Amino acid sequence: MSALFFSGVFDGISMVIRRSMVRLLSPDALRGRIASANWIFVCASNELGAFESGMVAAWIGTIPCVAAGGVITLGIVALTAAIAKQLRNLSFDIHTLEQKKSTPPPFPY
DSSP states (O other): OHHHHHHHHHHHHHHHHHHHHHHHHSOGGGHHHHHHHHHHHHHHHHHHHHHHHHHHHHHHOHHHHHHHHHHHHHHHHHHHHHHOHHHHTOOBOTTTOOBOOOOOOOTTO
């Protein structure tokens, strides 16, 4: 139960961060359109993900499905961390919420 609790808490924090980034980094003229398109993809991905998980669980079993999902998730996180260095270095001034111009990290970060 505590793992589910912390999973929900961290998912909520992640959602706030992602929604804030979409809104803060979008151009003013396109902010509403970008936010609505993002919301459609988020909602659709939940439904499609639930369908896909159910199909795979019926095909290979529940425990292998959960294990495969965990391994695939960690692989995607590692791939994103390797490819999206600009996203990893993103930071905001906490007082103005303006994007900071950060210096690139030293090699091999």
